[in-house]
Amino acid sequence: MKYRTLLPILDQWFAAGSTRAGPGVVPCRAGCTACCHGPFDISPADARLVAHAVDRLDADQRTALHQRAEAQLARYREVVPAWGPPWDVAALGDEAFDDLVETLAGLPCPALGADGACVIYAHRPATCRMIGLPMVNEDGDILENTCPIQGNFPEYAVLAPVPFDLEQFESEAEACDDGAMDAGWGITTVAGAVACAPAPAPQAPG
Numbered sequence: 001m002k003y004r005t006l007l008p009i010l011d012q013w014f015a016a017g018s019t020r021a022g023p024g025v026v027p028c029r030a031g032c033t034a035c036c037h038g039p040f041d042i043s044p045a046d047a048r049l050v051a052h053a054v055d056r057l058d059a060d061q062r063t064a065l066h067q068r069a070e071a072q073l074a075r076y077r078e079v080v081p082a083w084g085p086p087w088d089v090a091a092l093g094d095e096a097f098d099d100l101v102e103t104l105a106g107l108p109c110p111a112l113g114a115d116g117a118c119v120i121y122a123h124r125p126a127t128c129r130m131i132g133l134p135m136v137n138e139d140g141d142i143l144e145n146t147c148p149i150q151g152n153f154p155e156y157a158v159l160a161p162v163p164f165d166l167e168q169f170e171s172e173a174e175a176c177d178d179g180a181m182d183a184g185w186g187i188t189t190v191a192g193a194v195a196c197a198p199a200p201a202p203q204a205p206g
């Protein structure tokens with residue numbers, strides 16, 4: 001299964017949970033960016049997806065996104081001077097990455113455009129599609145997926161976890177990761193994926 005075909009399964013889970021909660025209870029929507037701050041790791045398949053999204057932007061948006069990503073990577077270097085391309089989180093190690101995440105927790109995601117919206121929303125990583133609703137898997141394990149502003153919405157903050165066949169999803173996602181790794185992608189961040197996205201083919205003159 002293609003990763004872009006797999007991700008809508010997560011969106012359907014979220015939509016079902018939101019509908020079950022009742023009208024207006026879950027405030028998550030395109031344009032809310034409460035959870036779009038601080039570096040987080042994305043899978044190889046997500047990294048390839050982000051690179052694909054970068055390629056589809058118009059030239060001005062792409063240039064601006066690259067500049068924001070490079071600015072964020074410069075901040076990474078201040079915290080972890082030895083880290084660099086391909087911004088491989090696995091190579092960096094959990095402890096150093098956790099330090100980075102904690103230190104830069106307030107940094108806006110580079111995919112947030114000048115108008116404050118995500119410029120790659122249709123191609124956003126899996127993590128971005130899960131935050132905001134607690135999930136319970138087939139073994140009864142709960143992923144909190146806490147939204148940073150849910151405390152402002154009493155009904156939202158106490159929602160019961162929404163069931164999801166995570167094992168099946170992860171198995172399909174793993175196959176997509178294998179394909180992405182074969183294409184040279186690793187575990188990175190949104191900024192890392194943007195910086196490593198191939199440059200667009202030059203436009204033919206005229």
Ligand code: SF4
Nearest residue numbers: 036109111112118128
């Ligand atoms: S990729 Fe988009 S949705 Fe995900 S954190 Fe960045 S701005 Fe938010």
